[in-house]
Amino acid sequence: MRHGPAVRRRKLGEELRKLRDRAGLTSPEAARLVGWHQSKVSRIETGRSGVKTEDVARLLEVYDLQDPQLRLLLEALAQTSGESGTQWWHAYRGLLPSQYRDFISLESQASRARTLETSVMPGLLQTPDYAREVTRAMLPGLSAGKIDTLVEVRLARQEVLRSRDPLALSAVLDEAVLRRRVGGGPVMKEQLRHVRAAMELPHVRLQVLPFAAGAHTGLAGAFVIFSFPAISDLDVVVIDHLASSLSLERKEDLAEYSAAFRRIQEQALSPQESLHLIDDIESGA
Incomplete structure (x- = not known):
């Protein structure tokens, strides 16, 4: 059992790992292409840390994701997998x-x-x-x-x-x-x-x-x-x-x-x- 953000982080990480594998990239190779340390990619894929929408967008460019609906969903997951974001309910936090x-x-x-x-x-x-x-x-x-x-x-x-x-x-x-x-x-x-x-x-x-x-x-x-x-x-x-x-x-x-x-x-x-x-x-x- 997990609470909402942890569920979102893990699911987002799973999907990003699948896309990386589909692109034929290792974790270190993906990290090098976006200019990160490999540990950051690992933390994101295992759901140990949240991720910014712009970071997800950078990974999706590297992974050459063409599905616009899936892209929007993954970027939305990034917004709600942690406490950052600009959704309307944050005004009531x-x-x-x-x-x-x-x-x-x-x-x-x-x-x-x-x-x-x-x-x-x-x-x-x-x-x-x-x-x-x-x-x-x-x-x-x-x-x-x-x-x-x-x-x-x-x-x-x-x-x-x-x-x-x-x-x-x-x-x-x-x-x-x-x-x-x-x-x-x-x-x-x-x-x-x-x-x-x-x-x-x-x-x-x-x-x-x-x-x-x-x-x-x-x-x-x-x-x-x-x-x-x-x-x-x-x-x-x-x-x-x-x-x-x-x-x-x-x-x-x-x-x-x-x-x-x-x-x-x-x-x-x-x-x-x-x-x-x-x-x-x-x-x-």
Whole structure:
């Protein structure tokens, strides 16, 4: 188990090593061509240190990488494998824990997210009022100003669903998520309407796991599986706890959680059936 930046560094290093091998270069030869000591190339390839975007660009020129999509992804990985970079969430680094910033960096790079939520609405689908109530409940004692800032961050994250190349989101919600009256009736009505609108997006698939399903794999807790373009083995599972999160990257873990998500989807209502249940719950909210 590793946290976000370590996962990114190791994956970036693996891909750079593959490209070097494909270019027919040894580590010392690559270092000489870019004017570095061989130990720097070694540290980058083993994930022991972060790397600047411009350094990755220099290596990719030496390795003659022609795939523009892969180039962009590797340069983005360089930005998020450490604490440097100019992504929007760095403006909030004084308030956001590093693990939350890591999560946002994964989410912003991903092409697909599969998520199971058992307690609250996925952050990407929350309304401002719902997000405010959840934040206030989870972080008691936080000032109103800081709560507002965290809600601002939550809403900024949702841009991944509205971008030109949006994140494909597959979400399964336990029925409890819909029935828990966060903020009271008016807040929940607005939230449920917001979810219904999101379900009309072609890149959003939402299913409800009804109480009638009984015991299911998801009882172990919520999780998210992020998948990335160009490099299939970058997939990572993120499991959130109250004060921390864990990133799982082993192929065995990914296979286990992917299979679990498929089973949960099979137990859940279809999107259309889920929509009917949401309508029923909204009418009584």
